[in-house]
Amino acid sequence: DAGVIQSPRHEVTEMGQEVTLRCKPISGHNSLFWYRQTMMRGLELLIYFNNNVPIDDSGMPEDRFSAKMPNASFSTLKIQPSEPRDSAVYFCASSSPGVAYEQYFGPGTRLTVT
Amino acid sequence: LAKTTQPISMDSYEGQEVNITCSHNNIATNDYITWYQQFPSQGPRFIIQGYKTKVTNEVASLFIPADRKSSTLSLPRVSLSDTAVYYCLVGDPGMGPGGSYIPTFGRGTSLIVHP
Numbered sequence: 001d002a003g004v005i006q007s008p009r010h011e012v013t014e015m016g017q018e019v020t021l022r023c024k025p026i027s028g029h030n031s032l033f034w035y036r037q038t039m040m041r042g043l044e045l046l047i048y049f050n051n052n053v054p055i056d057d058s059g060m061p062e063d064r065f066s067a068k069m070p071n072a073s074f075s076t077l078k079i080q081p082s083e084p085r086d087s088a089v090y091f092c093a094s095s096s097p098g099v100a101y102e103q104y105f106g107p108g109t110r111l112t113v114t
Numbered sequence: 115l116a117k118t119t120q121p122i123s124m125d126s127y128e129g130q131e132v133n134i135t136c137s138h139n140n141i142a143t144n145d146y147i148t149w150y151q152q153f154p155s156q157g158p159r160f161i162i163q164g165y166k167t168k169v170t171n172e173v174a175s176l177f178i179p180a181d182r183k184s185s186t187l188s189l190p191r192v193s194l195s196d197t198a199v200y201y202c203l204v205g206d207p208g209m210g211p212g213g214s215y216i217p218t219f220g221r222g223t224s225l226i227v228h229p
Contacts, residue, residue: 004157033217042221043158043201091157101148101205103217105157 004106006092012112018080021109024073025094033103034067034077035091043091049075082113118202123224132189134223136202139183144206147178147185150219152199158219162187189225197227 005024013019025032033048047057049069057067064083069075079086089110093103119137126132138147146165150158151173162169164176164185175188189196201222 035219043152043219045217045219093157101146101163101203101217102160103158105159108155108157 004092004094004104006090006106006109008109009107010110010112012114013082014114015083016081017113018078019082019086019111019113021077021090021092021111023075023077023092023106025075025092026104027073028096029094029104030072030097031095031103032069032075033093033095034075035093035105036088037091037108038088046077079111082111084113087111087113118204118218118220120200120202120220120223122221123226125226125228126192127228128193129191132192132196132225132227134187134189134200134202134225135184136187137184138202138204141182141204142206145182145204146206147176147182148203148205149174149176149187150201150203150222152201152222154198158201192225192227194227194229197225199224 004026007022011019030051034046035043036046037043044059046059047067048055052069052072064081065079067077089108091105091108093105095103146163148163149161151161152158161173162171162176164178166178166182169176177186187200199222201219203217
């Protein structure tokens with residue numbers, strides 16, 4: 001298996017622009033997690049899905065952030081409009097049914113908002 | 115959710131054994147302890163999980179005392195490639211998504227191994 005795939009790997013955009021991050025989980029995994037990592041705040045859980053349904057989005061910082069999972073093999077995290085403080089590395093992770101503690105992380109997307 | 119406390123950073127030298135302790139005083143009966151490792155510019159990687167006593171795999175050992183209020187990740191004979199951030203997580207994996215298991219990574223312990 002190719003592991004969790006994220007795209008793009010790097011994104012540089014200007015403040016106010018819309019940003020869409022993409023994730024393809026490992027085939028057969030039914031849970032998907034979106035994280036954000038910064039030096040100041042460490043690794044934070046933004047939202048997670050179980051069987052394509054959002055279960056907990058309490059970590060989503062504000063309404064500018066939204067996430068979708070239209071099917072078992074694809075998820076997006078959208079920021080609209082983006083702000084400089086959104087600059088971070090965004091990770092997607094997936095896990096097998098009943099094994100939520102063992103997550104497999106993607107390589108991350110490094111987002112820079114200028 | 116059980117709160118965890120671990121050192122912000124540690125230094126060691128090649129060939130030494132490294133022990134990283136995590137405190138989780140309010141751990142619940144059904145909670146397990148999970149450790150992840152994160153190398154620079156990569157996502158975290160699961161390394162070990164345990165409930166009580168001792169668990170060992172090819173990467174590390176995990177020691178959990180009887181009261182389970184703390185746990186110690188032990189890395190035998192570290193090398194430069196063990197330089198990474200190590201995270202301790204506590205939660206009930208049996209509940210999983212759909213329950214109340216919310217993985218909380220925090221800032222972890224930054225381990226630097228020197229030549």
